[in-house]
Amino acid sequence: MPELSIDGRKVNVPEGTTVIEAAEQLGIFVPRYCYHPGLSTAGNCRMCMVDVENSPKPQIACNLPATEGMVVETESEQARKDRAAVLEFLLANHPLDCPVCDQAGECDLQNYYMSFGLYDPRFGEQKVKKQKAIEVGPHVMLDQERCILCSRCVRFTDEITKTGEFGIFNRGDRAEVGLYPGETLDNPYSANVVDLCPVGALTERSFRFKARVWYLSSTESVCGGCSRGCNTELHHVSNRPHLNDGERLLRVKPRHNPDVNQWWMCDEGRYGHDWIDVDRLGEVRRRTDEASRRQVESTWEAALDGVGTALSAGGARVGVIASAELTNEDLFCLREVLGAHLGARIALPPAPAGGTSDDFLIRPDKTPNRKGATLLGIPDAATPSAEALVDAAIAGELDVLWVFGHDLVELVGAEKTRAAAVGECLLVYSGTNDHATVSLAHWVLPSAAAVEQDGTFVNCDGRVQRVGRALAPYGDSRENRRFLLEIAARTGTPAREDWNGPAGVFATMAEAVGSFAGMSYESIGDQGAHSAPSEALAEAEQS
């Protein structure tokens, strides 16, 4: 464990630690372009040069092993000069087209110039001309002139996806990043190169000219695109509807979590969020005419009264088709209110077969919380399948069938769905988006999306992770948990008041469910925490 000194402060680091990492431990940020902890060390940008005692030349902190007694200065006169010099070189041929660059505001050329540059520019020659606005793939736009040739994108496609699309061609100041002519950057993780690019050379096509980044709010969350649960940052606007045709979520970025997704996420997850603002259910609806099954807008009061009354009727036979898209907190309330108290049988349709997957991040189960449902005992061993519940509804053996999220047409086919909707059974639908089942329901209760509420998911590896509330519930939609508690009140279910907040539900859940024992909503933090293996889980994994 060598001890070294950085800017006069001592730090002990494990053998093999580099100076840039050691500085990070002290909270000292050494500016960098090519260095990235998830990629091999390139050492080409020269931005992280530091002053090392007894070294005749400045050293790059990213490739300098920390040694015993080493004395490093990151803020000495020499180190400042070195960084300013490198910046001037990097900006010599840079087009300085910040006013039309999407990276402006989060660009490390801008940021470092303000922090470490501030020199008087001397470059007065003709700049090297390269290509701009090249669509290199479905998601990524390349501007060769803005590129500082740090090679992060090349190393990403070499080392992480091993697809090798990017290269740096030619040499000297004619060197340019690009793809082999005719090739496309379309690997399943392509957009990560945009996050890696420290400048405006690689930008997202979907975000192009949509908004200046300083208008964006950011919320830490977890991707719901599959059971991996990659940690994310959601970038959104709520008060500038003109920026993105009214869509509030502008982009999703991966958030570092060494135990889940490192620095990366797949394109499917990153761009699978259109549904949040498209074809959403924003109003309570009820069926007004049995013959035509016409629906009209209604109110939450009426809906909750209506559904509550049906559920409270003596001996009501209730079936619930739950969804692995729901948070643990929603599922727990569902289990307590509808299952434990009202005796509902709760089905959970399995993940459809054939979901794409790989040996990196992408999982075949495209729901984010199946493991959480399993830990909560949903479905339990005695629960019939979703199809059996629909059959029971058709046969008049159910009084209420409450469907969360699923389109029954996909689960049991159009004929059975229709049959279930025309029978005596009250069909209640809660969910976020419009589909065939919605128009057949007696009651439509619009649900908030996962990104519109706080809660937790459990990923495929059993890691409990918090979903952050980035947006207000769409239209008149409500969090599932919230209206389930209203149902509880109307049906005499003993629900606890503190279940209105995610921390309260989680606390009860931690008491009631072994897998969550000892955890709290707070302790999960922004990096998640591993659930205890439960018997239910072990059984589920065996089966």
Added chain:
Amino acid sequence: MTFAHLEARADEIIGLYEYPRAAMLPLMWLVQADQGWISPEAEGWVAARLGVAISRVREVLSFYGMFRGEPMGRRELKVCTSLSCRLRGSEALLETIEDSLGIKPGETTPNGSVTLTKVECLCACEMSPMVQLDERFIGPVTADDTGTVAAITQDARSEPDSPAASPEPAPFIDSSGPVLSTRFGDPEGVWFDGYTAQGGYEAARKVLTSLKPEEVIEQVIAANLRGLGGAGFPAGRKWSFVPKNTEKPVYLVVNADEGEPGTSKDRHVMERDPHALLEGMLIAAFAIGAHKAYIYIRGEYFRPAQRLQRAIDEAYAQGWLGADVAGTGFALDVVVHRGAGAYICGEETALLSSLEGGKGQPKLKPPFPAISGLFGCPTIVNNVETIACVPFILRHGPERFAAIGTEKQGGTRLFCLSGHVERPGVFEEPVGVTLRELIEERGGGVRGGKRLKGVIPGGISARILTAEEIDIAMDFDSVGAAGSMAGSAGVIVMDEDTCMVSTLDSAAHFYADESCGQCSPCREGTGWIHRIVKRIGAGNGKLSDLDDLLTISHDMEGRTICVFSEAAAWPVQSYIAKFRGEFEDFIRSGRSLPSASAREVAHA
């Protein structure tokens, strides 16, 4: 386009290497030799054969100057315009050839017979100004040598296999010895029988049968043999850095990527005395525990590569290479690996990157090659001339080699004299020879009785010395103490009429062209400097440009992975520091005023 007829040869080539990817350059050479260029289909074929992404092939194609990404003429005429050739009139020569062929550099004659290319130094400076037609060097030839120019253009227009009308070069190549040049007398080269008749391979036999590796290293250390590629690092000490008892294979790599403008030495060893190099390699490989050696030779050196291969074939046939060298049980295989036109590959880690099948980009240190070099294994990279000294040391004893030189550097060097001397050529001299002796006695003084203005003592990267600074010994330490470097022993002499702005333009163009583009200060700085110098040369300079040039070059120095940026910075700094008045006068008047007298006239 089909590649079926190349498959068998490709298999053989790939079989020479530990990893298929290392066969990148040879496979591209194979395709280009067969088809004249490397088409997109060929890139795809190479990528598939090597199991790499096609973008890797394009990176390599675009990095190396000799690979052709589009069809060109049946022949290629390259005209060197680097400093040594420029000093002796290559610009006028190029214009004459342009007029004669009716094309500009980069163009091909309408009938597709020849492509004209302007190139940087081909390291045949002893015959400057010179050209290369396909594989053949021709020179010296000046614009007023109408007969030779006509012969060259006639050859260029003829079919590739036609008999040559232009003469074979006959430069002055010293063969007086005592270490390196004793067998340089025959331009056709000394081969196995001739070499062994003069005691060749005796040193290797002695080493393999009676010495331990550490004893060999001790003798090389005692001989004060320094790295003659230009850095001057003690060769024996370098060898001692290879970890003992490593489980990985150890490689010996010979750096034959001679490319420093003004230099011409290694080529003569390979063309005229190739077995000396092979014997030195046997001894070096034994000392470091290597059983596989590569010779990385610059792509423009066709004939040296062919001759080396002939010598290697002889050595295998005679049992001096292979699984059981001369019955001693020691094994050594040698592979000649051709570069493809990139100066930076002379830097040892760039050379390794290139040998591994990539762009020639220097690698981060640490780790150093002796610990983790070729394919991540311990590797010693030595220059041709360095290795060629080794048989002498082991045969005659380190004391004798050391005694030839100075206190800290033993032996001799092959000095290339070029530029404005009466007798350009290659001269073997003890390393303690003075620069004045080289210029005045070996080179016959400044051409035409002119006064000496300046001299670059060790290749274009070395800082210039003025006429007052030439009374220095040419060993590494003495030239370093004088503020320059002995470098590659390429001595470029400039007379009083030499324009320093033009000289700097030559250097600045070279470095901007050859920077690998990896590190920001070098990539951007070399281009920036060249653009400023070009602007000054065009008469649009500002006096403030000079200070900008100094600070830009200073900002490049010491801030990059390799020392290329220093090499690019030193000419700028030293030319301006020592000839500032001339630069200022050029900027004020917008024209070249090289001599003091010319400047006085201009001021009057």
